[in-house]
Amino acid sequence: MALSIACPNDAVMSIEDYLEYVLDEVDVSDIDAIAASAPALQSLGNNRDLVADIFNQNLKNFLAGGRTTQYSPQSFVIGGKRTDKKMFFVRGNVWCPIAQQAAMRALEERVFSYHIAHDHNFHFMTVGYYGPGYETDIYEYDHAKVQGYVDEPVELRFLERTGLPRGKVMLYRPSVDVHLQLPPAELSISLNLMVLEPQLQARDQYFFDVDAGRIAGLPYSAAVFQRNTLIQLAGHIGNARTAELLHRLAASDSNRRTRVAALDSMVRLAPPGVETVLCGHADDADTMVRTYARTALDAAEQPSALAHLRGGLGLSYRQEVSTLARKGLGEALH
Template identity: 30%
Template structure:
């Protein structure tokens, strides 16, 4: 399960001081010493009970972020959630800092937008490690699961062995380490409005790693997450009909190191095929391309076309 971290330092630090320290020492979740160092600085930031309110006031009033550190992207951050405020954008040190605002079931924002907008009730893992600290309010609750990432090929509908670990709550001043490609969380609304501070590991390689939404009732992959701009660009290029784009997509489909990119390439080629027979030939070739993910999807597509 997500690992509880003890970081008892009672002193506080400004956002600028935290960013300076992490820019020098970085955040590498593979090293225990680096995790402990990052956790200590996140704790010190959390001990400053005023900074986040100042940042939000600056955001609402249209002023620059308090302290002049990083870019404040505002509400509407990554992962489809609309409750994330970026406090320190990725840069030196392979980290970012954000604040997640969790509305309760009684909040107008949740009633108006629905739970999916805030990621409530969705079972998902992550393609990056992160530390999360309870900062304000009683804290959201989490249903926790584990799975074995190397055992999953990564296609929608794939059976997955999920290990249920129980429910926990991110209480004030409590910190957890959520591990990439291992921990699965289902977030539920807190009893009242709550805020958590999150320090995430940022690396260019993370974007090439699949992560998933899971169907807990069926024990299957519900959806593959993590599609990047390169995949969108390839689909557009092939759709526009250029021979060079088709050639590139074919090479990507056969040889790209990312199964996800290979599947995108075959989907782009199938989408550009003229007629059902031509599309079936594309998926037949894809099924023999040497990727389990592609083969499983291609077989299903051929059945649909039969």
């Protein structure tokens, strides 16, 4: 289960020292090594000037007409490192109480991702920095047993409801732990160590309906889906050269969803020979690719089946609100 790590200490660490420590001392591909580094994250959380200094710098940037470190409507990037072997960053998350009015409440719950059960395809460790913190319900599931379709049944096992008060450290396992946050009683801030590994980021992420035990949707802000939005848009406004490029992606890309998105966009563009391409994938080793190819080949006789499959695969051009402001992430990773 997601680990709650007790590591009380009074040490204080700067963001510069923390980043260097993780870069030099922590094997960020090893969850045990990340867990062992929890006291350092707590020491960073003990730095009571950390967030104030970030906000002060942003206020200076506003005054000077410069850029901010905004990452999403509720998040801000504090710093990060990228080398040939490691890529990680520290993020601050703001958690607000939500409005009592029904209309505003629904909007704010979406913005702050409250009551939305989801997993992550990366390691991340978090510490409560300010305020009472949110409460979170934690589940686990077996990623290997999931095919990845919207509305697919998933066995979710409830583990606990816990909180993230100031000083508490928690570590989440990629593609295992599922959690949903509940609004805090008062304004709260958490700090997250986010570890980016290409192999893990190629995995699917999901939203879950924990009551029904099903996949409720796909987080289009996740890295695995972000580039596919370009591929899907190409299926609406592409040309003959686009079809050639899509054909190459469908044949050679290592990610199954990218291959399916490329095939679907080819079907939408309908270039000469698209049926031959689909036939070539009808016996593909990957179940998702194979199912899409066969369903698309039968679309003339069963168009509703293709429409239903597209819905289950999330094959529509969409962007989550949280993808609209990501410039600060690139600036922080150096």
